[in-house]
Amino acid sequence: MAPLADVFPSAEFRDDLAGRGGATAARCYQCATCSSVCQLAPDDGPFPRRQMLKAQWGLGDQLVNDPAVWLCHQCNDCTVRCPRDAKPGDVMQTVRSLVVEKLATPAFMGRLVAKAGSTWPLLLGAPFLFWVLVLYAVTGLQVPAEMKEYKDVVPHWLIYAVFFPVAGLVTLAIFPSGLRFWNLLGSSGRRSGSFVPNLVPVLIEISTHKRFGSCDAAASRRWGHFALLWGFVGAAVTSGLLLLAIYVLKSEMPLPLLHPFKVLGNLSAVLLVVGGAILLYNRLVGGDRTGSSTAFDNFFLFVVILVIATGVLTEVGRFQFQPALNTWIYILHLTVVLCLFATFPYSKFAHMVYRMLAMVHERMTRPV
């Protein structure tokens, strides 16, 4: 038996959790079926039975530093088998959204995105207004009838001039949150070894989505998520390569269809469309296997789908150019991409950082 320790139940945390989609935790009677059917839980630190208990008691301080919360990939094998319909998969997801909010820097951004169910007009409206204003200032928002290319309205330099600083700010925002999380994790278990040598195998594992492959109930999510991840990576790399093409190689824009950079970009788009479609389909018809949707999940998925949809439409627009329509689609695209970037540390997107850190922590605490 472990020595007795004080616990600090918080009714506020418990109610907060319940209000956001974790109310089913109250049904749990601690049978531990969930832990026994979880394919991802390590033998010496099974979840989510323990986390369900912490959720019931409102032990927020013990959930925020618990790596298991992030090692969970919400396969929902637990939810499908739960004899009480307590939906551990949903509860874990809700706990994650609370952790993202609690660790957010600045805190008000965390609250804003956490309440996306009501704040979404602001979250999407602000970047839209931003683009309209910027474009008005730079180009007077003139859409010439003879306009041939997007760059006639939105010059390339402007895109980089906006997104580079935004990316920088976002990094600046996620860094202290990640650091805080890393230190909190450290209080939950003794780590050995150093960060980078443990990060490499974790990145390799993420790149193949090996853990997702162990899920039974939501097996198709592995490939949806996998395609989305690599689609985003491809899109990011393409953006970097385009910078090279425009400013170093001075290539003629737009690049021809068979140009390697273009091929990579289009391949990424296909991955994004396929991944987005699989995840959206799961969300719509998945039932228990997908879990319930909260505003936190839906907002992120909605923005991702919009990014993909407007991105594809923007490219399609090149072949049948209708200056006014295409310009607005493009502005919409820039809007949602900016929204995705700006909310990264506070939306479900942040799981990229938190889960990665939790996986590194797990490796470093594993008994040798």
Place this chain on the structure above:
Amino acid sequence: MNVSSPQPLLVVGAGIAGITAALEAAEAGKEAVLVEREQAVGGRVLRSHQYFPKLCPPSCGMEINVRRLEKNPRIRVLTGAQVAKADRSANGWSVAIAVSPRFVNERCTVCGDCSKVCPAKVPDPFNLGMNEVPAIRLPHPDAWPRRFVLDRSACPSGCKACVDACTYDAIDLNAAGREETIEASAVVLATGWSPYPIEKLPELGGGRFQDVVANVNFERLASPSGPTGGKILRPSDGTPPKKIAFVQCAGSRDVNHLPYCSAVCCLASLKQATYVKEQIPDAEVTMYYIDRRAPGRNEDVLTKVAATEGVKLVKGKVGKIEECAGGLKLRLEDVEAGRILDAFADLVVLATGMVSSLKGEKPPFGVGMDDDGFGLDNPGASLFIAGVARRPEDVAASVRDATGAAAKALVAARRSA
């Protein structure tokens, strides 16, 4: 006691609850008709090896009940009989009973000559189909009425070997069924329960692995009148098991299966652990549970069995059972240790719950039920439920329950007279 209605009380089901209800009413002076679907009385209690908390065989208690039945002139027992139709009448119920043909008459002396020559084999219903018996046989050693029964549907065409062998002229292959209508002043339904089918628990190996058995089948394995003559043996290879696991709440307290607690499975498993330790003293018995439910005096059984050497109780529901190296691997979280266990067993007993016999049926009496299919008394219609058809309970509680049902029925019968 002034019991004024001349019409009898009808009790449906001659398990421990039905027998008790009929006896109590009859011994209080009421005429009673006891109707049983099977050819012999006793129901599920007789299919137990022993019952808790005293751990005595059910035959001794049943013997007393049979003597009371035989002695009491106010009770008529109809076996092989089922309710075909039931209508409300001015003074109670008008109930049509279909009595199936009885191919063996009262001249039968239970000599067994017919069984020896019978060429047809059928799965033994008394042993839950775990072995085969001749189509003509004594249903079980404690059968009452004490008479052979014949499963006529199993007879090869034209065969009359048993008729030729019988020296008492006790077999009539052309016997016909009959129907009779009973005008009852009140009705007690004591139709009991069926075990939750383990085939619905494939993740626990139910219906997939031979050495994963239901608790009711394990009773038969331990019983001298069971398929192994009372030897606890693994169904797969007939060897005595060394590591036995009891999986509690298998399909119980589970919204995907039976949402309620069947109230007896914890005690049943503890009891069965004593069978194992008695026969195979060095066997390791582990009971995996969510909660150890042993209310009232039954707690003494829990305390005693839990203290037995070689018996372990582990908190954690088994989530998955797979075959592994000639045995079975059980996956669970040992909640107290906070670790995942892959426990090995060579025989697994699934402690499955009880399903009300009324559930899902459109019963002829139009009985009301709770959400789980357990019957609700309807005093206005002089209709009462006793035993597990009313709620999951153990033998002792069923008996008390049946006594209460008899009392309520007597009151209703007097009112309707």
